[in-house]
Each structure stands twice: as C-alpha cells, then as structure tokens.
Amino acid sequence: MEEFRRTYLRLCKEAGTEPQESLVAQLHETRSAASSVRLDLTGQSLTVESCCVLGRALQKDNLFTELVLSDCMLSEEGAKLLLSGLCSNTMVKVLDLKGNNLRGAGAEALGKLLVRNKALQRLVLEWNALGMWEDGFSIFCEGLASNSSLIQLDLRNNQINHQGAAELALALKRNSVLQHLDLRWNNMGLLGSRSLLDALQQNRTLLQLEMAGNNVPSDILKAIAQSVDHNADRTSTLRESRTRAQVLTKEIQILKEEKGRQMLGLMETIDKQRDEMGRSSRNSSIQLGQLQEALSERKSAVNSLTAKLQMTEAALTLSEQKVSNLGELLTKVKLEKTELMDRQSRDMKKQLEESVQREGKLLKEVNSLSEKNLQLKNKLEESERRCKVQQDQMFSVKQELTNSTAELKLRLAQAEERLDMEKRRSKQALEDMDSLRQKEVDHVNRHLEESERALQDRILKLEGQRLQLEEPPPPPMQEVSRVKAAMVTERAQADEDLGRVRAQVRLEEQERLSGLEEKLRGARQARDEAQGRCTQQKQTISDLQARATQHTIEMDSLRRRIDEMQQDLVGKEQEKLAEVTRVRVELQEQIGHLQAERTAQSGLKEKVAALEREMKALVSSHRDTLLDKESELSSLQERVRLREGEIQRMREDEAQRASFLHNAILTYVQGSPLTHYSPKK
Template sequence: MEEFRYTYARLCKDNHVEPQECVLSYLKRLSVLFIQGNNIRGSGVEAVGKMLRHNHTIASVCLEWNAFGMLDNSFAMFCDGVGSNDALQALDLRNNQISHDGAVELAAALKRNHTLRALDLRWNSVGLLGGRAILEMLKTNKTICRLELAGNNIPGDILKSIDLALSQNEDRALLNDDHKSKLTVMAKHMKQIEHDKKLEISELMDTIDKQEDLMRRSKRSTTTKVDQLQNALEERKATFNSLAAKLAMTESELALTEQKVNDGNMLIAKLKQELTIKVSEHQEEIRRDHEERAKLEAKLYKELSEAHDKNIQLETKVEDLDRKCRMQQEQIFELKEQITHLQAEMKLKGSHFDDRIQQEKSRHRDEMKEAEQLRHKEVARVRQESEETETTLRERIQRLEMSRLELEEDISRLKNSNMVEKIQHEEQLSLAKQKIQADEENRYRQMEEKLRVSMTLKDEVQSRCNQQSSTISELQSKVSSLVLELENAKKRVEEANEQLAEKNSISLSEVGKVRIELNQTVNKLEAERKLQTELREKLGDSDRKMSEQLLRHREILEEKETEIESLKRRLKAREAEVNNIREEEMQRAQVLQMAVMNYVGKVPQSVDK
C-alpha cells in the first residue's frame, strides 16, 4: 500500500495536481484487498509479499485465480511476508497452482503468524505432503479456525485430523473471546470501583479540611480568651500596684502621725489605755486571720491535690481509650487484609479452574465425542454453580464492605469527637489550673504583704508602747518632783490653767484628727475583709465548677466506654460472619474440586469404555 500511495503521489506531482487527503488517508487505512484473476507470478508475488511484510492495516486479501505457486522462490518470499504480518485475518489463495512444496513453505510461515483466522486453499495441488505439513502447522498455530482444502488430493484421514484441529481452534477462539469480554467487563468494573474510591477519598479530604478549619477557629478563640485573661490579670496587677501605693501613702501618713505623737506625748498618756485595748483587739483579729488563712491554705492544697489526682485518672482513662481505638483500627486493617486475601484466593481458584477446564477440553477433544452431551450438562451445571457462588460471594463481600465502611465511619467519628473533647478538656483544665495558680499566688502575696504590714505595725506599736512606758516612768519621776513643787507653784497654776485650756483645745482637735485617721484605717481593713470574703466565694464557685466538670467528664467517659463496648460486639459479630463465610467458601471450593476431580476421573473411564 505504501507503493500504491507513493505512485499516487508521483502521478499527482507529474500532472501538477494536488493529491487528495481523503485518498491518501483511505490508502493508509485500507483493510480489504481484491487482486483476483490477474495471473500474478514471479516479481508480482514478491511485491505482494513485501507489501504484507510492511503493512499493518489490511485484514483481508483475495488472491484467487492467479499463479502464485508457479515459482517456489517467489512464493517462499510471499510466505515469509504472510508469516511476519501481524494484521492479516483472512487469505484467499484458491486456484493458484500451489504444489506440496509451496504448501510446506506456507505451513512453516503460518507457524509464526498469530493473527490469521481464515485460509482458503481450494483447487490447488497440495497433496499428501502438503496436508501433513498443514496438520503439523495446526499443532502449533492455534488461531486458524477456518481452512478450506477441497480439490487438493489430500487423504480423508488427514482431512479428518485437520477438521479436529480446526474444531479445537474454534473452541479455543470462542473461549478466548469469552475471556476477553469478561476481562473488558472486569476492567470496566475495576475502573468504576477506582472512581468510587477516588470520590470517597475526596470526600474524606474535604471532611479533614473542615475539621482542620474548626480546629483553627477553636485555636483562635482560645488565643483570644487567653489574651482577655492576660488583660484581666494585668488589670488586677495594676489594682494591686495602686493598693501598694496607697499602703505607701498610709505609711508616710503614719510617719507624720508619729511625729505628731512625739509632739503630743502628754496627750498620748491619756489615750494609752484606749490604745492598749485596741492593740489587744487588733492582735486577736490578726491571730484569727492567721488561723483562717492557714486553714484556707490547707484546704486549697488538699483540693489542688485531689484535682491533680482526678486529672491524672482522667488522662489515664483517655490513654486507655486511645489504646483501645488503636487496637480496633489494627483489627479493622487485619480484616481488610483478610478480605483482600480471600478475594485474591477466589480469583486464583477461578482462574485455576478455568485453566484446568481448558486444558482438559484441549487434551480430550478427540475422546469426548461420545460423552459430549454429558460434558455439556456438567459444564453448564458447574458454571451455574460457580456463577451462583460468585454472585453470593460478591453480595456478601459488598455487605461486608458496607459494614466495614460504616464501622470505619463510626470509629472515625468517635475518634474525632474523643480528640475534640480531649483537647477541650485539656484546655479547660489548663485554664482552670492557670487561674487557680494565679489566684493562689495573688492571695499568697496579698496575705504575705498583709502579714508583713501587720508585723511591722505590731513592731511599731510595741516600740511606741515601750517609748510611752519610758515616757510614763520619766513623767512619774517628774510628777513626784513636781508634787513637791506644786505647793510652791500654786500661784503659777492659775496662769498655767489658762495655758492648759488653750492646749486642751489644741489636743482635742489633734485627738479628733487621730480618731478620724483610725476610722479610715478601720474602714480599709473592713474593705480588705470584704475582698477576702469575695475571694472565698470565688474559690467556692471554682470548686463547684470543677466538680461539675469532673462529673461531666465521667459521664462522657462512661458513654464512650459503652459505645466502644458496643463497637467491640459488632466487630466480634462481623468476625464471626467472616469466619462463617470462609468456612462456607472452603466447603464450596472443596465441593467444586471434588466435582471437577470426579468429572475428570469419569471422562477417561467413559473414553476407555
């Protein structure tokens, strides 16, 4: 055909005409060639052989009523081209004067050809030797299904053996076509399954992306909450700093009052009893505060230790749940592997049985004419049983896959919910721990500062009392000396009374100022007590919240444990079903094997009979 296309192009070029693309494309894809009745011989036969060697599109060639077999050398080249062609399916060589040598060459070439299916050699001179060569060729060539040999002086027994070989080739071709059709159907089914799996994978990826988005949002919300808590802590620190500044101011004011007290030692002597009473009351209050603080610290430490133990127990339970989920995932993967192994074993057994049946058919074709009806019935029954078993197994495998997918979805949902709840609980616990630690540190600092202030106040009051006692002793000595001088100073008393009245008014004003300052300090102490009561209430609320959260965690963990137990039961039921299916499959495979072995044993017995 390349030569024809080349000659067509050369003629168009000589005549100054553009070659038509449709003609060139037709010459490229030509599949049928008729060259009958042209008396082709010699070089023409060689040209046709070269064309067949290099052509890959022609499927049918009709060469009847020519003289291809006149020259052995040219016909040998033609046979070589036929043997090396990989597209030819039908060849017509009727009435071409082919001798037994040409038939031998053609048979040798057809041993290399695996595409030719129909060959017509009627009305030639093949003879006995050519018939034997063709019969030997059919032992190796399994693709030729139709061979016409009328009018070739071939003996009847050789023709019968050739017909038997052709019938075997026909059966083999039918089986190959059936196998190819089944392969195409299975390939389509596998493509559909791959497409479905890709869709499922895409859906899983979408769900994973959504979960990642939710996790990011939750992280953002937690970061905002942490920032808010940090701002609140900074505000509290600022308030504590302001309180410290106020305490410094009060200390400076106390220093000023000390200076005033040193100036009014005479007035403090009169107020000594009141101060001693107030100091004793203040000491008792401080002692009570110390006791209450010690009790609160012990209680808080106990609650913290209990909360820590409970958190450890919850973490151990969560780890056990994760371990159980991993074990379930491993069991699911083992089930998947077992299902794949079962499918592979079924496919291997099916292919093995098909190969055995084909071998038995090809081996005993000559001996099965008498028992052909029985064989057809047995093959039909075996095929029906195999098809029924295949359908039942496919349905059960589909059911198992559906149940496996459902279990995987349940496990993934439970795992995701467990992970989310675990993260939330861990975040809540960490936040609660941080809050409790910060509150405890702040309270501890406040209590330490208050204790330090109270101790400093106590030391200052004691120093003042010592100073006052020393001044009192000095004053008593002075009074004793003055008592002696009073008699001599009665005249001066009247003058001093006026001065004392003026000093009394001044001292009364100063005493009022001191009382106002003491009232202010008492109010501050009451405000601090209120703060302590509020902090105690907050601690009680936090304890209640912690207990409620722990109860919720316990309930959630109990629910998860019940769900895990139900899933274990389902898995055990599925495993029992899988084991039953395996046993049934093994029994059916044994039954099929026994049937095939019985059938194979009966066939040679019937042939021997």
C-alpha cells in the same frame, strides 16, 4: 482526492510518461463522490508506468484507507512497483488484488509488503496463481509469518498444492495476529490439510479457516473446524477474562481511593484533635501563669497589709499611752477596737490560709488533670496505631484473598477445558476407529460374497456344460473319453482356483483382522491414557478445592480476629467514656465546693458589715462623752476611717480576685479538651 489527482499528474510529468486517461477519469469520478476514503480501480488495465507512478503516489498518501485493484490484469513488473510503493504507506487498511494472475514475482513482492507494512489489515488475493511458484510462495509465507497487523487473508483459487500448504502451515505457526483465512478451491489434498491441522495445534489466534474444494477428507475438515472453534472459544474467554480483570482493577482503584479518603479524613481529625489539645494545653498554661501571678500579687498585698497593721498597732500603742488619762470609757472603746482588730486580723489570716490551701488544691487538681490528659492522649495514640495496623492487615488479607480466588478460578477453568478437550478427542478417536473397522468389515464381506457368487456361477456353467455333453446321443468312445478328461481337468482346475481364492480371502481377512485388532488396541490405549488424564485432572481439581476450603477457613479465622479487634476497640471506647464521665463528675464536685466557699465568703462579708454597724452605734453612743476630746479623737477617727477604707479596698480586692479565680476555673472547665474528645459514633 483532488490533491491525490494532482500528485499523480505531477509524478507522471516528472517521469516523462503520459497519464492514463481511464485512470484520470476514475480519479475524477472518485473526487466527485464526496469525501471518499476508498480508491476503486476495478477493471482498469494498468500499464507498468501507471503502476510505477501510483506506487510513488501512494508512498506518502494520507487519504485512502481501502485500495481496490481487482481484475486489473497487472503484469509482474507493474505489481512489483505498485506493491513496493505501498510498503511505506501507513493509511491503507484494505488491499484487493483479485483476478490479477500474480505469480512468482508478485508473491515475492507481496511477501516484502507484509514484512515492511505495519498498517494493512485485510488482503484479498482471489483468482491468482501464487501457488504455482514454490520459491515465490515461500517468500510470501515468510512475510506472512513476520507480519503483525494482517487480520483477514483471502487465498481462494490460487493453485496452492500440498507443498504450499506446508509452507503456509509453517507461517501460521509463527503468526499470532491472523484471524480469518480463506483457502477454498485450491489443491491441497490430504497432506496439505494434515500440515494445516498440525499448525492449528500451535496457532491460537486463527478464528475462521475455509477449506472447501481442496479434496480434504471429512474427518480432517471436522478436526480443523474443532481446532478453530477451540481458538474462538479461547479468544472469547480471554476477552471475558480481560474485561473481568479491568472491572476488578477499577474496583480495586475505587477501594484504594476510598481508603485514601478515609485515611485523609482520619488524619485530618487527628490533626484537629492535636491542635485542640495544644490550644487547651496553652490555655491551661496561660491560666496557670495568671493564677500564679494572682497568688504572688495576693502575697505582696498580704505582706503590705501586715506591715501596715504593725505600723497601726505601733501608732495605737502610742495613742493609748497618750490618751491613758482619758478615762475608763475611752479605754473600754480602745479595748473593744483592739479586740475587733484582732478578730479582723485573725479572720484575714484564716481567709489567707484558706485561700492558699485552696490555691494549692487547685494547682494539684490542675496537675492531676494535665497528667490524666497526657494519659488519655497516649491511649488515643496507641488505639490509633492499633487501628491503623489492623486496617493494613485487613487490606493485605483482602488482597491475598482476591488473588487466591482469581488463581483458583483460572486453574479450575483451565482444568475443565483440558478435560473437555481430552474427552472430545478420545470420543472422536473411538468413533473414527469404529467407523473405519465397520467399513473394512463391510468391504471384506462384499469381496467374499462377490468371489463366492462368481465361483457359484462358474460351477453352474460347468454343470450346464456337463449336462449338455451328457444329453446328446453318445459319440464315439474316444471323443467321450476326451470330453470327460477335459471336464475332469476343468473341474480340478476350478476346485484349485476356488481353494486358492478362499485361502487368499482368508489370509486377507486375517491380515485385516490383525490390523483392526492393532488399531483397537491403540484406541483402547488412547482411551486409557485419556482416562488417566481425566483422573489426573480430577485429582488436581480436588487439590484446588481443598486449597479453596483452606483459604475459606483462613478467611473465617481472619474475620473472627477482626471481630475480636473491633470488640476490643469498643471496650476501649467504653473505658474512655467512663473516664471522661468520671472527670466531669469530679469537676462538677469541685465547682460545687467553690460555690460553697463563695457563699461562706458572702457570710463573712455580712458579719463584717454587722460589726461595722455595731462600731458606728458605739461611736454614736459615746460621742457626747468625747466632745471635749474631739481634736484628739478626730485624728484617731480619720486614721480609723483610713483603716476602714483600706480594709474595704482589701475586701473588694479579695472579692475581685475570688471572682477572677472563679471565672478562670469556669473557663478552664468549659474550654477543657475533654469535652472535644468525646468518642464519635
């Protein structure tokens, strides 16, 4: 506020004019009233220089939002300068120019202000004379038509006639922002009110129009009130529809976000399952490589054992040739040893063949499991694609359904509004025609009664005169004949007047009756047109209802299709569960077979231990007979011990490899991706 005061004083100094003391005092009072955003200069008689300086100060002012200049007795030049300064102001929302006697130049300045200013929302012009100058008021109306910010306009007591009302009606047809217009206590009359009523047929934003004190008929006032009420209802319905549209858009956005989150979760689970399947495939490939390496190692060990066996057999044949002369007992021991070695070699060959067969079976089972795993992957991807396609179809169907329901509701509401409006118009027209016909009939009856009453009075007067003339003593014959002749002429003239008046009354009554009949025919025609419109509206409503039923049928079919797709998904999930359980049972059976083979291997180990004990017993029983051959037998025993150590190592290696194979199969079964792909409930 202090800054505005300083700006005012500085501009006065630059312009070389003395600041107005009353204006400076008012600015000082406004400054003391805290941080006010209202500049009230009511009753200040502003000079032209003060108006010029105030206009320049208000050009770039960012403080005041309300400017009150009521009863300031502004001159035409001062008002023009002040309003030209307000053209570039962007803060003033309310401007009060009440009681300033603004005329043509002021109206032109106001029109320019409305064209250039984009921030003014309320303008008070009460007790001015804008309507006296038609050119200036037409410029003001042009500015009002092009304005896009003014909401309230007060034009009370501005001497606006029917021509100004016509200009104002043209402006209202083009304006789409103004909501409140006060035109009380002007002189618009019937023609001006009709032009405003025609303008309201195109203007859809005016919510309040005051027309009291303008010599306007009551029926036109009612029609204006009805159109304004219709605009208010329309704006309220528009606000409700906008709020509903906002709520629907928010719900759609929430649904989209939820769908996005669900899709992201689904994609994350799919990625996790793919990672787990990749890890399981890598683990299975690693395990297969390990099994192949173990198989190659076992083959190399078997080859080395066969070579060693061949070497030992050759050494034994040489030793048998050398010790052939040792005797029968030694030959028996050798035969038994060779038999035991043959048995062991056969057992080893059988075990190797069985192990090779088992490894082949395991490899086949691993290949079959990998193929089943790939088939299950393909089935899972196909089901996911179908699920995604079905979700997209459901989303599109829901969107079409919402769009169709919204469109049907909007059309139904518009049809109902049009039907109600046509009904009200037809009812109002019929009531107006009935009231007008009744008034004209009453007027004709009153006129006939008055004319008959006047004629009866005249006849009574003539009869009284005749009686008066007949009562006195008979005058001379000439005077009596003259009076009688006068009476006859007067009576004939009265009869002619009475006939002429009756004929004139009959003609007027016939003309009025013909006019009323024409109006009645027009009203009936309007009623027929309204009924035709009603039937058309009913037909459109029935069509919309049929379309709505068709849409509901389509929705039901789509819902049934979705239910069928969900049932198919449930059946596929059940098939997948059955396949997984079958694979688990097969794996458990394979594990049982492996455990049985392990028990058989333990039995073979026990048999080997029993044979070793028998060999030790035989060696101890024949130790006395072989004392003389200890030097030769020691070497043989050392070879046998070496052979037994090698066999023991081979057994331990076989047991260790079997345990490795068993552990590998167990880890493969436990880490199989089939356990991770159980269907989520």
